[in-house]
Amino acid sequence: AAAREGGAARRGARAARGSFPPIPAARRPIAARKRAGAAGLLAPEGRAPPPPRGKGAPRTPQRARAAIMEDAEVQRQILQMTQFIKQEAEEKASEIMVAAEEEFNIEKLQMVESEKQRIRREFERKEAQIESRKRIEHSTKVNQARLRVLRAREECIRAAIGAAHATLATITADQAKYSQLLVSLTAQAMTKVAEPAMQVRCRRADLALVEAAAPKAAAQYARAAGCAPPSVVVNTEAFLPAAAAPGFEGESCAGGVVVASMDGKIVCANTLDERLAVAHDTNLPVIRKRLFGE
Template identity: 35%
Template sequence: MSQSHALSDDQVGQELKKMTAFIKQEAMEKGREIEIKADEEFAIEKSKLVRQETAAIDSTYAKKFKSAQMSQQITRSTVANKTRLKVLSARQELLDTIFEQAQKKLGEATKDKGKYTEILKNLALEGFYALNEQKLQVRGRKKDNDLIKKALEGACKEYKEKTKKEIEATIDEANPLPEGSTGGLSIVGGGGKIDINNTFEERLTLLQDNALPSVRTTLFGKNENRKFYD
Protein backbone atom coordinates (compact mmCIF):
# COMPACT_ATOMS: atom_id res chain seq x y z
CA MET A 1 0.00 0.00 0.00
CA SER A 2 1.33 3.48 -0.86
CA GLN A 3 2.06 5.94 1.90
CA SER A 4 -0.47 8.46 0.56
CA HIS A 5 -3.29 6.05 1.21
CA ALA A 6 -2.21 4.95 4.64
CA LEU A 7 -4.06 6.41 7.57
CA SER A 8 -2.34 7.81 10.52
CA ASP A 9 -3.06 6.69 14.03
CA ASP A 10 -4.91 9.94 14.68
CA GLN A 11 -7.09 9.49 11.67
CA VAL A 12 -7.86 5.90 12.69
CA GLY A 13 -8.74 7.08 16.16
CA GLN A 14 -11.07 9.72 14.79
CA GLU A 15 -12.77 7.23 12.51
CA LEU A 16 -13.24 4.85 15.41
CA LYS A 17 -14.74 7.64 17.49
CA LYS A 18 -17.15 8.48 14.67
CA MET A 19 -18.14 4.86 14.27
CA THR A 20 -18.50 4.49 18.03
CA ALA A 21 -20.64 7.65 18.21
CA PHE A 22 -22.77 6.43 15.31
CA ILE A 23 -23.24 2.99 16.88
CA LYS A 24 -24.03 4.62 20.23
CA GLN A 25 -26.53 6.97 18.58
CA GLU A 26 -28.16 4.06 16.78
CA ALA A 27 -28.30 2.11 20.03
CA MET A 28 -29.85 5.04 21.90
CA GLU A 29 -32.47 5.56 19.17
CA LYS A 30 -33.21 1.85 19.13
CA GLY A 31 -33.42 1.88 22.90
CA ARG A 32 -35.87 4.80 22.79
CA GLU A 33 -37.98 2.95 20.21
CA ILE A 34 -38.01 -0.14 22.42
CA GLU A 35 -38.86 1.98 25.47
CA ILE A 36 -41.65 3.80 23.64
CA LYS A 37 -43.04 0.50 22.36
CA ALA A 38 -42.75 -1.02 25.82
CA ASP A 39 -44.55 1.99 27.32
CA GLU A 40 -47.29 1.68 24.70
CA GLU A 41 -47.69 -2.05 25.33
CA PHE A 42 -47.67 -1.43 29.09
CA ALA A 43 -50.31 1.26 28.72
CA ILE A 44 -52.44 -1.02 26.57
CA GLU A 45 -52.10 -3.94 29.00
CA LYS A 46 -52.70 -1.65 31.94
CA SER A 47 -55.81 -0.22 30.30
CA LYS A 48 -57.02 -3.76 29.55
CA LEU A 49 -56.46 -4.88 33.13
CA VAL A 50 -58.17 -1.74 34.47
CA ARG A 51 -61.18 -2.37 32.21
CA GLN A 52 -61.35 -6.00 33.29
CA GLU A 53 -61.11 -5.11 36.97
CA THR A 54 -63.62 -2.28 36.55
CA ALA A 55 -66.04 -4.65 34.81
CA ALA A 56 -65.53 -7.23 37.56
CA ILE A 57 -66.12 -4.57 40.25
CA ASP A 58 -69.22 -3.29 38.40
CA SER A 59 -70.55 -6.82 38.06
CA THR A 60 -69.94 -7.56 41.73
CA TYR A 61 -71.55 -4.26 42.74
CA ALA A 62 -74.56 -4.90 40.48
CA LYS A 63 -75.06 -8.35 42.02
CA LYS A 64 -74.73 -6.98 45.55
CA PHE A 65 -77.04 -4.07 44.74
CA LYS A 66 -79.64 -6.41 43.22
CA SER A 67 -79.34 -8.71 46.24
CA ALA A 68 -79.74 -5.73 48.58
CA GLN A 69 -82.80 -4.55 46.63
CA MET A 70 -84.39 -8.00 46.81
CA SER A 71 -83.62 -8.23 50.50
CA GLN A 72 -85.14 -4.79 51.04
CA GLN A 73 -88.24 -5.71 49.03
CA ILE A 74 -88.65 -8.93 51.00
CA THR A 75 -88.28 -7.02 54.26
CA ARG A 76 -90.81 -4.40 53.17
CA SER A 77 -93.23 -7.07 51.98
CA THR A 78 -92.85 -9.00 55.24
CA VAL A 79 -93.42 -5.88 57.34
CA ALA A 80 -96.39 -4.84 55.17
CA ASN A 81 -97.97 -8.30 55.44
CA LYS A 82 -97.48 -8.42 59.20
CA THR A 83 -98.97 -4.95 59.54
CA ARG A 84 -101.89 -5.88 57.27
CA LEU A 85 -102.56 -9.06 59.26
CA LYS A 86 -102.49 -7.08 62.52
CA VAL A 87 -104.96 -4.56 61.07
CA LEU A 88 -107.25 -7.32 59.77
CA SER A 89 -107.04 -9.12 63.10
CA ALA A 90 -107.92 -5.93 64.99
CA ARG A 91 -110.83 -5.23 62.62
CA GLN A 92 -112.15 -8.79 62.92
CA GLU A 93 -111.87 -8.56 66.70
CA LEU A 94 -113.90 -5.36 66.65
CA LEU A 95 -116.55 -6.93 64.38
CA ASP A 96 -116.75 -10.01 66.60
CA THR A 97 -117.18 -7.77 69.64
CA ILE A 98 -119.99 -5.84 67.93
CA PHE A 99 -121.93 -9.01 67.06
CA GLU A 100 -121.27 -10.49 70.50
CA GLN A 101 -122.78 -7.37 72.05
CA ALA A 102 -125.71 -7.62 69.63
CA GLN A 103 -126.17 -11.26 70.66
CA LYS A 104 -126.36 -10.26 74.31
CA LYS A 105 -128.95 -7.60 73.54
CA LEU A 106 -131.25 -9.88 71.53
CA GLY A 107 -133.27 -10.80 74.60
CA GLU A 108 -134.06 -7.14 75.31
CA ALA A 109 -136.49 -7.14 72.36
CA THR A 110 -138.76 -9.54 74.25
CA LYS A 111 -139.12 -7.32 77.34
CA ASP A 112 -141.71 -5.03 75.75
CA LYS A 113 -144.56 -7.50 75.17
CA GLY A 114 -146.42 -5.23 72.76
CA LYS A 115 -143.39 -4.75 70.49
CA TYR A 116 -142.40 -8.37 70.80
CA THR A 117 -145.89 -9.54 69.76
CA GLU A 118 -145.66 -7.32 66.66
CA ILE A 119 -142.21 -8.77 65.86
CA LEU A 120 -143.58 -12.33 66.20
CA LYS A 121 -146.47 -11.46 63.89
CA ASN A 122 -144.12 -10.14 61.20
CA LEU A 123 -141.82 -13.14 61.52
CA ALA A 124 -144.79 -15.47 61.12
CA LEU A 125 -146.07 -13.53 58.09
CA GLU A 126 -142.68 -13.84 56.42
CA GLY A 127 -142.91 -17.62 56.78
CA PHE A 128 -146.52 -17.68 55.59
CA TYR A 129 -145.68 -15.85 52.36
CA ALA A 130 -142.61 -18.00 51.74
CA LEU A 131 -144.37 -21.36 52.27
CA ASN A 132 -147.75 -20.39 50.75
CA GLU A 133 -149.54 -23.33 52.42
CA GLN A 134 -152.98 -23.62 53.98
CA LYS A 135 -151.86 -25.33 57.20
CA LEU A 136 -148.70 -24.52 59.07
CA GLN A 137 -147.15 -25.05 62.46
CA VAL A 138 -145.13 -22.56 64.46
CA ARG A 139 -142.50 -23.31 67.06
CA GLY A 140 -141.52 -20.86 69.76
CA ARG A 141 -140.46 -20.73 73.37
CA LYS A 142 -142.99 -22.19 75.82
CA LYS A 143 -143.01 -19.00 77.85
CA ASP A 144 -144.00 -17.06 74.71
CA ASN A 145 -147.04 -19.22 73.86
CA ASP A 146 -149.61 -16.60 74.87
CA LEU A 147 -147.85 -13.91 72.84
CA ILE A 148 -147.42 -16.30 69.90
CA LYS A 149 -151.14 -17.11 69.84
CA LYS A 150 -151.97 -13.43 69.69
CA ALA A 151 -149.34 -12.85 67.01
CA LEU A 152 -150.65 -15.74 64.90
CA GLU A 153 -154.19 -14.36 65.04
CA GLY A 154 -152.98 -11.05 63.65
CA ALA A 155 -150.69 -12.73 61.09
CA CYS A 156 -153.43 -15.05 59.77
CA LYS A 157 -155.85 -12.16 59.50
CA GLU A 158 -153.42 -9.99 57.59
CA TYR A 159 -152.39 -12.90 55.34
CA LYS A 160 -156.01 -13.57 54.38
CA GLU A 161 -156.61 -9.91 53.65
CA LYS A 162 -153.52 -9.58 51.47
CA THR A 163 -153.65 -12.91 49.60
CA LYS A 164 -157.39 -13.73 49.72
CA LYS A 165 -156.35 -17.23 50.83
CA GLU A 166 -157.29 -19.23 53.90
CA ILE A 167 -154.55 -20.20 56.33
CA GLU A 168 -154.42 -22.07 59.61
CA ALA A 169 -151.39 -21.72 61.87
CA THR A 170 -151.02 -23.58 65.14
CA ILE A 171 -148.32 -23.80 67.79
CA ASP A 172 -146.26 -26.99 67.77
CA GLU A 173 -146.21 -27.35 71.53
CA ALA A 174 -144.51 -30.75 71.32
CA ASN A 175 -141.38 -29.25 69.77
CA PRO A 176 -140.79 -25.84 71.32
CA LEU A 177 -137.65 -23.78 70.84
CA PRO A 178 -134.98 -24.31 73.51
CA GLU A 179 -135.54 -22.18 76.58
CA GLY A 180 -132.06 -20.82 76.04
CA SER A 181 -133.27 -19.23 72.81
CA THR A 182 -133.48 -15.45 72.83
CA GLY A 183 -136.80 -15.45 70.99
CA GLY A 184 -138.43 -15.53 67.57
CA LEU A 185 -140.19 -18.27 65.67
CA SER A 186 -139.67 -21.27 63.46
CA ILE A 187 -142.37 -21.78 60.82
CA VAL A 188 -142.81 -25.39 59.67
CA GLY A 189 -144.55 -26.55 56.47
CA GLY A 190 -144.37 -29.28 53.87
CA GLY A 191 -145.60 -31.87 56.31
CA GLY A 192 -142.79 -31.05 58.71
CA LYS A 193 -140.07 -31.19 56.03
CA ILE A 194 -139.63 -27.46 55.50
CA ASP A 195 -138.52 -25.27 58.39
CA ILE A 196 -138.09 -21.52 58.06
CA ASN A 197 -135.89 -20.50 60.95
CA ASN A 198 -136.90 -17.00 62.00
CA THR A 199 -135.41 -17.09 65.47
CA PHE A 200 -133.49 -14.08 66.71
CA GLU A 201 -130.24 -16.04 66.69
CA GLU A 202 -130.70 -17.08 63.05
CA ARG A 203 -131.66 -13.57 61.97
CA LEU A 204 -128.54 -12.18 63.62
CA THR A 205 -126.44 -14.82 61.84
CA LEU A 206 -127.99 -13.85 58.49
CA LEU A 207 -127.39 -10.21 59.28
CA GLN A 208 -123.79 -10.97 60.18
CA ASP A 209 -123.25 -12.74 56.83
CA ASN A 210 -125.22 -10.38 54.58
CA ALA A 211 -124.59 -7.04 56.21
CA LEU A 212 -120.94 -7.61 57.08
CA PRO A 213 -119.61 -5.79 53.97
CA SER A 214 -121.77 -2.76 54.77
CA VAL A 215 -120.72 -2.85 58.41
CA ARG A 216 -117.06 -3.00 57.38
CA THR A 217 -117.52 -0.03 55.03
CA THR A 218 -119.30 1.96 57.74
CA LEU A 219 -116.58 1.26 60.29
CA PHE A 220 -113.44 1.30 58.15
CA GLY A 221 -114.38 3.00 54.87
CA LYS A 222 -114.26 1.56 51.35
CA ASN A 223 -111.65 -1.06 50.52
CA GLU A 224 -109.37 0.58 47.94
CA ASN A 225 -108.22 -2.82 46.68
CA ARG A 226 -111.74 -4.02 45.96
CA LYS A 227 -112.74 -3.53 42.28
CA PHE A 228 -116.13 -5.25 42.15
CA TYR A 229 -119.21 -4.85 44.31
CA ASP A 230 -122.41 -6.87 44.27
Protein backbone atom coordinates in the same frame (compact mmCIF):
# COMPACT_ATOMS: atom_id res chain seq x y z
CA ALA B 1 12.66 -24.82 -39.24
CA ALA B 2 16.34 -24.00 -39.72
CA ALA B 3 15.88 -20.95 -37.46
CA ARG B 4 14.23 -23.00 -34.80
CA GLU B 5 16.99 -25.54 -34.94
CA GLY B 6 19.57 -22.78 -34.63
CA GLY B 7 17.86 -21.28 -31.61
CA ALA B 8 17.71 -24.64 -29.95
CA ALA B 9 21.38 -25.18 -30.60
CA ARG B 10 22.32 -21.84 -29.04
CA ARG B 11 20.19 -22.55 -25.90
CA GLY B 12 21.86 -25.94 -25.60
CA ALA B 13 25.27 -24.32 -25.75
CA ARG B 14 24.32 -21.77 -23.11
CA ALA B 15 22.95 -24.48 -20.90
CA ALA B 16 26.24 -26.28 -21.30
CA ARG B 17 28.13 -23.18 -20.17
CA GLY B 18 25.73 -22.94 -17.11
CA SER B 19 24.62 -19.30 -17.45
CA PHE B 20 22.18 -17.18 -19.36
CA PRO B 21 22.79 -13.55 -20.14
CA PRO B 22 20.25 -11.18 -18.55
CA ILE B 23 17.38 -10.22 -20.73
CA PRO B 24 17.15 -6.46 -21.23
CA ALA B 25 14.17 -4.86 -19.55
CA ALA B 26 12.97 -3.44 -22.79
CA ARG B 27 12.79 -6.93 -24.26
CA ARG B 28 10.98 -8.50 -21.31
CA PRO B 29 7.26 -9.22 -21.54
CA ILE B 30 4.93 -6.49 -20.33
CA ALA B 31 3.46 -8.60 -17.48
CA ALA B 32 6.95 -9.45 -16.24
CA ARG B 33 7.98 -5.80 -16.31
CA LYS B 34 4.86 -4.88 -14.24
CA ARG B 35 5.58 -7.54 -11.66
CA ALA B 36 9.14 -6.45 -11.40
CA GLY B 37 8.15 -2.81 -11.04
CA ALA B 38 5.62 -3.66 -8.34
CA ALA B 39 8.25 -5.61 -6.42
CA GLY B 40 10.73 -2.74 -6.74
CA LEU B 41 13.13 -4.78 -8.80
CA LEU B 42 12.80 -2.79 -11.94
CA ALA B 43 13.65 0.87 -12.08
CA PRO B 44 13.06 3.14 -14.97
CA GLU B 45 16.01 3.76 -17.15
CA GLY B 46 18.23 6.52 -15.79
CA ARG B 47 16.67 6.36 -12.28
CA ALA B 48 17.76 4.66 -9.12
CA PRO B 49 15.54 1.91 -7.83
CA PRO B 50 13.16 2.97 -5.00
CA PRO B 51 14.22 2.26 -1.46
CA PRO B 52 13.00 -1.03 -0.03
CA ARG B 53 9.72 -1.02 1.88
CA GLY B 54 8.21 -3.37 4.41
CA LYS B 55 9.73 -4.96 7.47
CA GLY B 56 13.13 -4.97 6.07
CA ALA B 57 13.11 -1.26 5.13
CA PRO B 58 14.77 1.21 7.49
CA ARG B 59 12.23 3.21 9.71
CA THR B 60 12.54 6.96 9.15
CA PRO B 61 11.01 9.68 11.44
CA GLN B 62 8.56 10.68 8.75
CA ARG B 63 7.38 7.13 8.42
CA ALA B 64 7.05 6.75 12.20
CA ARG B 65 4.93 9.90 12.42
CA ALA B 66 2.78 8.65 9.54
CA ALA B 67 2.35 5.30 11.30
CA ILE B 68 1.39 7.04 14.56
CA MET B 69 -1.07 9.24 12.71
CA GLU B 70 -2.51 6.23 10.97
CA ASP B 71 -2.91 4.44 14.35
CA ALA B 72 -4.60 7.53 15.85
CA GLU B 73 -6.93 7.76 12.88
CA VAL B 74 -7.79 4.09 13.22
CA GLN B 75 -8.45 4.52 16.95
CA ARG B 76 -10.55 7.60 16.25
CA GLN B 77 -12.59 5.76 13.63
CA ILE B 78 -12.99 2.79 15.96
CA LEU B 79 -14.13 5.15 18.74
CA GLN B 80 -16.57 6.85 16.38
CA MET B 81 -17.91 3.49 15.27
CA THR B 82 -18.18 2.37 18.89
CA GLN B 83 -20.00 5.55 19.88
CA PHE B 84 -22.28 5.25 16.87
CA ILE B 85 -23.11 1.62 17.68
CA LYS B 86 -23.65 2.52 21.34
CA GLN B 87 -25.91 5.44 20.39
CA GLU B 88 -27.84 3.24 17.99
CA ALA B 89 -28.20 0.61 20.71
CA GLU B 90 -29.36 3.19 23.26
CA GLU B 91 -31.89 4.63 20.83
CA LYS B 92 -33.14 1.14 20.00
CA ALA B 93 -33.36 0.29 23.70
CA SER B 94 -35.22 3.56 24.33
CA GLU B 95 -37.64 2.76 21.52
CA ILE B 96 -38.17 -0.72 22.95
CA MET B 97 -38.76 0.70 26.44
CA VAL B 98 -41.22 3.30 25.11
CA ALA B 99 -43.09 0.68 23.08
CA ALA B 100 -43.12 -1.70 26.05
CA GLU B 101 -44.39 1.06 28.35
CA GLU B 102 -47.10 2.00 25.86
CA GLU B 103 -48.17 -1.64 25.56
CA PHE B 104 -48.09 -1.93 29.34
CA ASN B 105 -50.24 1.19 29.75
CA ILE B 106 -52.70 -0.03 27.12
CA GLU B 107 -52.90 -3.47 28.71
CA LYS B 108 -53.24 -1.89 32.16
CA LEU B 109 -56.05 0.38 30.97
CA GLN B 110 -57.81 -2.56 29.34
CA MET B 111 -57.51 -4.62 32.52
CA VAL B 112 -58.68 -1.70 34.67
CA GLU B 113 -61.63 -1.03 32.36
CA SER B 114 -62.53 -4.71 32.27
CA GLU B 115 -62.38 -4.89 36.05
CA LYS B 116 -64.46 -1.72 36.32
CA GLN B 117 -67.09 -3.21 34.05
CA ARG B 118 -67.09 -6.43 36.07
CA ILE B 119 -67.42 -4.50 39.34
CA ARG B 120 -70.14 -2.32 37.78
CA ARG B 121 -72.07 -5.39 36.61
CA GLU B 122 -71.65 -7.01 40.02
CA PHE B 123 -72.81 -3.80 41.70
CA GLU B 124 -75.82 -3.55 39.40
CA ARG B 125 -76.68 -7.20 40.05
CA LYS B 126 -76.43 -6.76 43.82
CA GLU B 127 -78.32 -3.47 43.63
CA ALA B 128 -81.09 -5.22 41.68
CA GLN B 129 -81.16 -7.99 44.27
CA ILE B 130 -81.35 -5.45 47.09
CA GLU B 131 -84.12 -3.54 45.31
CA SER B 132 -86.02 -6.76 44.67
CA ARG B 133 -85.55 -7.78 48.30
CA LYS B 134 -86.73 -4.35 49.43
CA ARG B 135 -89.81 -4.56 47.23
CA ILE B 136 -90.58 -8.04 48.52
CA GLU B 137 -90.10 -6.94 52.12
CA HIS B 138 -92.18 -3.83 51.51
CA SER B 139 -94.93 -5.86 49.88
CA THR B 140 -94.79 -8.40 52.72
CA LYS B 141 -95.02 -5.66 55.33
CA VAL B 142 -97.86 -3.98 53.46
CA ASN B 143 -99.72 -7.28 53.22
CA GLN B 144 -99.11 -7.98 56.87
CA ALA B 145 -100.32 -4.50 57.80
CA ARG B 146 -103.36 -4.96 55.55
CA LEU B 147 -104.09 -8.30 57.18
CA ARG B 148 -103.74 -6.75 60.62
CA VAL B 149 -106.10 -3.96 59.59
CA LEU B 150 -108.58 -6.47 58.17
CA ARG B 151 -108.38 -8.58 61.32
CA ALA B 152 -108.85 -5.49 63.46
CA ARG B 153 -111.85 -4.44 61.37
CA GLU B 154 -113.33 -7.92 61.54
CA GLU B 155 -112.86 -7.93 65.28
CA CYS B 156 -114.49 -4.51 65.47
CA ILE B 157 -117.44 -5.69 63.36
CA ARG B 158 -117.65 -8.88 65.40
CA ALA B 159 -117.67 -6.80 68.57
CA ALA B 160 -120.47 -4.65 67.10
CA ILE B 161 -122.44 -7.78 66.22
CA GLY B 162 -121.82 -9.14 69.72
CA ALA B 163 -123.06 -5.90 71.20
CA ALA B 164 -126.14 -6.03 68.97
CA HIS B 165 -126.70 -9.66 69.93
CA ALA B 166 -126.49 -8.70 73.61
CA THR B 167 -129.23 -6.13 73.11
CA LEU B 168 -131.61 -8.86 71.88
CA ALA B 169 -132.10 -9.95 75.49
CA THR B 170 -133.72 -6.61 76.19
CA ILE B 171 -136.30 -7.29 73.45
CA THR B 172 -137.45 -10.56 75.04
CA ALA B 173 -137.52 -8.95 78.47
CA ASP B 174 -140.51 -6.75 77.49
CA GLN B 175 -143.29 -9.34 77.12
CA ALA B 176 -145.80 -6.98 75.44
CA LYS B 177 -143.43 -5.83 72.72
CA TYR B 178 -142.00 -9.33 72.28
CA SER B 179 -145.53 -10.77 71.82
CA GLN B 180 -146.25 -8.30 69.00
CA LEU B 181 -142.85 -9.11 67.47
CA LEU B 182 -143.65 -12.86 67.54
CA VAL B 183 -146.90 -12.23 65.64
CA SER B 184 -145.03 -10.27 62.95
CA LEU B 185 -142.19 -12.82 62.70
CA THR B 186 -144.64 -15.76 62.43
CA ALA B 187 -146.76 -14.06 59.76
CA GLN B 188 -143.69 -13.16 57.73
CA ALA B 189 -142.40 -16.76 57.89
CA MET B 190 -145.85 -18.08 56.84
CA THR B 191 -145.64 -15.82 53.78
CA LYS B 192 -142.38 -17.52 52.79
CA VAL B 193 -143.66 -21.05 53.38
CA ALA B 194 -147.16 -20.45 51.89
CA GLU B 195 -148.64 -23.85 52.73
CA PRO B 196 -152.24 -24.62 53.81
CA ALA B 197 -150.91 -26.39 56.91
CA MET B 198 -147.79 -25.29 58.75
CA GLN B 199 -145.98 -25.98 61.98
CA VAL B 200 -144.21 -23.48 64.24
CA ARG B 201 -141.17 -24.16 66.41
CA CYS B 202 -139.99 -21.89 69.23
CA ARG B 203 -138.01 -21.87 72.44
CA ARG B 204 -139.44 -23.64 75.41
CA ALA B 205 -139.54 -20.32 77.25
CA ASP B 206 -141.62 -18.75 74.46
CA LEU B 207 -144.17 -21.60 74.08
CA ALA B 208 -147.09 -19.76 75.70
CA LEU B 209 -146.39 -16.54 73.79
CA VAL B 210 -146.11 -18.40 70.46
CA GLU B 211 -149.34 -20.37 71.04
CA ALA B 212 -151.13 -17.05 71.60
CA ALA B 213 -149.44 -15.38 68.60
CA ALA B 214 -149.95 -18.23 66.07
CA PRO B 215 -153.71 -17.65 65.37
CA LYS B 216 -153.15 -13.90 65.07
CA ALA B 217 -150.26 -14.50 62.65
CA ALA B 218 -152.42 -16.90 60.56
CA ALA B 219 -155.19 -14.32 60.29
CA GLN B 220 -152.66 -11.60 59.35
CA TYR B 221 -151.15 -13.91 56.69
CA ALA B 222 -154.62 -14.71 55.30
CA ARG B 223 -155.46 -11.02 54.96
CA ALA B 224 -152.14 -10.26 53.24
CA ALA B 225 -152.32 -13.30 50.88
CA GLY B 226 -156.07 -13.08 50.27
CA CYS B 227 -156.69 -16.69 51.17
CA ALA B 228 -158.24 -18.77 53.94
CA PRO B 229 -156.32 -18.88 57.19
CA PRO B 230 -153.90 -21.85 57.19
CA SER B 231 -153.88 -24.61 59.76
CA VAL B 232 -151.13 -23.81 62.26
CA VAL B 233 -149.67 -26.26 64.77
CA VAL B 234 -147.12 -25.29 67.45
CA ASN B 235 -144.48 -28.01 67.80
CA THR B 236 -144.19 -28.94 71.46
CA GLU B 237 -141.64 -31.72 70.97
CA ALA B 238 -138.71 -30.10 69.14
CA PHE B 239 -137.84 -26.76 70.68
CA LEU B 240 -135.23 -24.23 69.57
CA PRO B 241 -132.05 -23.79 71.71
CA ALA B 242 -132.33 -21.57 74.74
CA ALA B 243 -130.69 -18.15 75.03
CA ALA B 244 -126.92 -18.17 75.41
CA ALA B 245 -125.63 -18.01 78.95
CA PRO B 246 -122.43 -16.10 79.77
CA GLY B 247 -119.42 -18.18 78.66
CA PHE B 248 -121.56 -20.60 76.63
CA GLU B 249 -120.24 -21.24 73.10
CA GLY B 250 -122.76 -23.79 71.77
CA GLU B 251 -125.93 -23.25 69.74
CA SER B 252 -128.29 -20.68 71.15
CA CYS B 253 -131.38 -18.75 70.16
CA ALA B 254 -132.24 -15.25 71.35
CA GLY B 255 -135.90 -15.62 70.35
CA GLY B 256 -138.23 -15.79 67.37
CA VAL B 257 -139.79 -18.72 65.50
CA VAL B 258 -139.11 -21.27 62.75
CA VAL B 259 -142.07 -22.00 60.42
CA ALA B 260 -142.06 -25.11 58.25
CA SER B 261 -144.40 -27.21 56.18
CA MET B 262 -145.90 -30.26 57.79
CA ASP B 263 -143.51 -32.59 55.95
CA GLY B 264 -140.53 -30.41 56.88
CA LYS B 265 -139.37 -29.86 53.28
CA ILE B 266 -139.99 -26.11 53.36
CA VAL B 267 -138.41 -24.28 56.32
CA CYS B 268 -138.16 -20.56 57.09
CA ALA B 269 -136.06 -19.62 60.11
CA ASN B 270 -137.20 -16.25 61.34
CA THR B 271 -135.44 -16.10 64.70
CA LEU B 272 -133.86 -13.00 66.14
CA ASP B 273 -130.39 -14.49 65.46
CA GLU B 274 -131.24 -15.09 61.80
CA ARG B 275 -132.67 -11.62 61.45
CA LEU B 276 -129.48 -10.17 62.95
CA ALA B 277 -127.34 -12.24 60.50
CA VAL B 278 -129.45 -11.01 57.55
CA ALA B 279 -129.14 -7.44 58.73
CA HIS B 280 -125.36 -7.90 59.07
CA ASP B 281 -124.94 -9.31 55.56
CA THR B 282 -127.25 -6.74 54.00
CA ASN B 283 -125.94 -3.70 55.79
CA LEU B 284 -122.24 -4.64 55.99
CA PRO B 285 -121.11 -1.83 53.60
CA VAL B 286 -123.11 0.64 55.67
CA ILE B 287 -121.63 -0.73 58.89
CA ARG B 288 -118.07 -0.44 57.49
CA LYS B 289 -118.73 3.10 56.34
CA ARG B 290 -120.12 4.04 59.71
CA LEU B 291 -117.24 2.41 61.57
CA PHE B 292 -114.24 3.04 59.27
CA GLY B 293 -115.37 5.89 57.03
CA GLU B 294 -115.18 3.84 53.80
